[in-house]
Amino acid sequence: MPNHQAHTIDPHALPEMIIRYLNAHRAHDTDTAVTTFTSDATVTDDGKTYQGATAIGQWLNRSATEFTFTIELTDAQQTDPTHYVATHHLEGNFPGGSVDLRYQFTLRDDLIERLIIEP
Numbered sequence: 001m002p003n004h005q006a007h008t009i010d011p012h013a014l015p016e017m018i019i020r021y022l023n024a025h026r027a028h029d030t031d032t033a034v035t036t037f038t039s040d041a042t043v044t045d046d047g048k049t050y051q052g053a054t055a056i057g058q059w060l061n062r063s064a065t066e067f068t069f070t071i072e073l074t075d076a077q078q079t080d081p082t083h084y085v086a087t088h089h090l091e092g093n094f095p096g097g098s099v100d101l102r103y104q105f106t107l108r109d110d111l112i113e114r115l116i117i118e119p
Contacts, residue, residue: 006085011076014084018105021112022086026071028064030057038111045117067094074100082107 012019017036024033034057037043043050043059050059069092077085084105091098099119106114 006077006079009076009078011073011086014076014086015107015110017107017110017112018084018086021115022073022103025060025064030060030064033060036112037115038108038113041111041113041115043115043117045115067092069094 014022021033021036024030024036034053037053037056039053040051041053041056043056045059045063050056069090072089073086074089075085075087077087079085084107086103086105088101088103089098090101101117101119104114104116104118105112
């Protein structure tokens with residue numbers, strides 16, 4: 001497996017499916033957000049993994065209502081044609097009040113196959 005070096009890209013140059021997911025997530029549009037994932041996709045957030053559309057939809061609904069926060073896309077990187085990282089700065093009423101999170105995307109067939117969210 002080749003070792004690809006991540007390089008910074010313009011956040012607007014992220015693949016359309018990632019931008020659609022990020023916009024839907026920010027707007028709390030769970031129905032649209034779920035359509036950006038493969039049927040067998042996994043999301044790992046806060047140490048927990050959610051697999052499949054139903055579990056991902058439940059995670060999206062819960063994360064949209066648990067806290068109030070603002071989210072700003074601050075950086076984007078591409079490792080290879082199917083791996084991207086979108087860094088977001090969040091501020092809100094969650095523990096700590098602010099955090100920078102790395103959304104690590106793996107794409108398959110122009111859909112999100114895997115998303116890992118971590119600091």
